[in-house]
Amino acid sequence: MLKHWPPLNALRGFEAAARLGSFHKAAEELHLTQSAISQQIRSLESFLEQPLFFRNGRSVALTDAGFDLLSTTQSLLQHLAVGIRRLDQYRKPNQLVVNTTPAFAHHWLVPRLADFHQRHPQVDLWLLTTDETPDMATQTINIAVRDDLSAQAECSFRVLLEDRLYPACHPSVLELAADARTTLHGEREMDWSHWQVQGGANVGQQSQGLNFSDPGLLLDAASQGLGIALVSHLLAGRARDQGLLVPMSEQTVRGPNWSWLVRRENEGDPLTRSFCDWLTEALGGSCGALERSGRG
Template sequence: MSSLPPVTWLQAFEAAARTLSFTRAGEELAVSQSAISQRIRLLEDRLGQALFIRHPRSLSLTEAGQAWLPSIQEAFERLAQGTAEVFGPEPDAPVLIRATPAVQQYWLAPRLCALHRAHPELALRVVTGVWTQDFVGEDVDIEIRYGQGEWPEMVRESLGEERMTPLCTPAMAERLTTPAELAGTTLLHAAGFAVGWPAWLAAAGVEEIERDTHRLWCDTQVMTLRLAAHGCGVALAHRRLMGSAETLVAPFDIECHTAEGFWLTRPARRSLREPARRVWEWLADQTGEQWP
C-alpha cells in the first residue's frame, strides 16, 4: 500500500467499529448512514480485505478489523495529543492549571479567588500533580512545579527563594526551647524534597539527635502539616507556608536554605491562548509577594 487511506475513511471505520453501527457512526460524524457505508466499502476495497461482517440487523468486526482497530484509535489519540501540545486546547476550553497540593492550598487558592472576583468570565480548572512523572502530558496551560528550574522545554519564572523551617502546635512549641529538645519527638517527613530533616538538623548543629527521634513519612507536605496541626509531631515546611498554617508556629528561628523552589511554568513549544495568557500574567505579577 503506497499511501494511507483518506482520513475520513479512517474516521468512519473507527466510529463504526467502536459503536458497531453505521447509523450511530454517521450521527457522531454528522454524515448520513449511507456515507459511512460508502466510506467503509471504499476502505475495504483499498485494503483488499473486509473489516465488518454485515448481519441482517447488526455488525461485527472481522479478525482483520479487530486487529487493526487499536492501531487506528492510538493514531487518532496521538494526533490529538500532538495537536494539543503544539497548538494548545480548544480556544474556549477552561484554563488548565496543575500544581502540587501544598501550592494549591497555600499559594494558588487565594490568588485564584482574587482572579475570579476580578475576572469571573475566565473559566479555570485546577488539577493535582505530586510526583515528577505527574507533570507530563495532558493539555495543561500552566504548571507550578517544584525543583531547580531545569526544564528546557518549559518557559519558567521563579516564585522566590525557599527556606525550610520546623512547624508545630503552640503547645508543643512551648516545650521546645532549643533544637536539641527535638530528641524524643516525632519528625514528620515529606517525601520528594532534596532538603529534609537531616539538612535542617545539621544547620541547627544537632544532627546527632536524629537517631533519637521518631519518624513518620508522608507523600505530601500538606499531610505533614495536617498531622502537625493535630499534635502528632513537628513538620519541616517551606517558610512561606507558615502564614496560612494558622494553627502552627515555628518553635525556632533557624532556617535551612534549599536550591529547590516553586516555579511558574508553561510549555515553550506553543503560545498561550488569550485566556491562559491573562492567568499567567496575573500569577506572574505576584511571584515576588510573600505567600499568605
C-alpha cells in the same frame, strides 16, 4: 499492540448497526446508505475472519463474536469521544495554563485563586499540577511556578522567593513527652538531615518515623497531629494562622527557592502579565514574613 487496525468508520458502522439491530437504521443515524453500512461490516468481518451478524432477509442479529466486539467498540468510541471533546480546552481564547506542584497548589495557590478570579474574571485559568518539572519546550504551559525550577531555553527565569524551613507540629503533640512524638520525614530540604547540616537545634527528632515524598502531605500530616515535621514557611502559613501548627523553635534554615518560568513568546500577553503581576503582589506579603523569619 495490533500491527494492523480495522478502519474507524467500519467500527462506527458496526456499533450503530449492532446497537440499533438494523443496517437501515444505522445508515440513517450515520447519514450513509444502507449499502455503505453493509460494505463496512463486510470489510470488518473479512478483517476479523469471522461473522459478526446472522442475516435473515432484512433482519440481523449479533453472533457471539459480535456481542463481544460490541462492548469493546462502545468503550473505545466513548473514550475517543471524551478525549476529543477534552481538546476544546486547548483552543479557548482566554486560556492561561499554569503549572505548579500539588503542594503549592493546595496550600498556597488555590486558597488565593478567588482573589485572582475576582480581579481578572476574563482569564480562563487551567491549573496543571505535576510532580515532575515540566519541559516548557514540549508542553502547552504558559507559566510554571515551582520550587524545583532552573532556566530553560526560550523562557524567562526568575527567583520569586527564598523559602525558610522550621520544625513544627500540632499543638496537641507539644503536650506529649518528647520521646512519644512521632518524627515525620520529608525529602530534599524537608529531610531532617538538611536541618542538621544547616545548624538547626535538636528538637527531639528521631531517625525513624513516617516518611513522605510529597511536602504537601507532610504538612497535612503534621497539621493533623501525626508528629513533628520540618515545614515550609510559605506553605505552612495558612495552617499556622488557623492554629493547626505551632513552631517548635524560633530558628529557621534555608529552604528551596520558588521560581517561575514564563514563555518569552507570552511575556507581553495581557493574560500572562495579569497572572504574573498578581502572583508577585500576592507573594509580597509572604516575602516580608520570610525576611522577618530569616532574621530570627
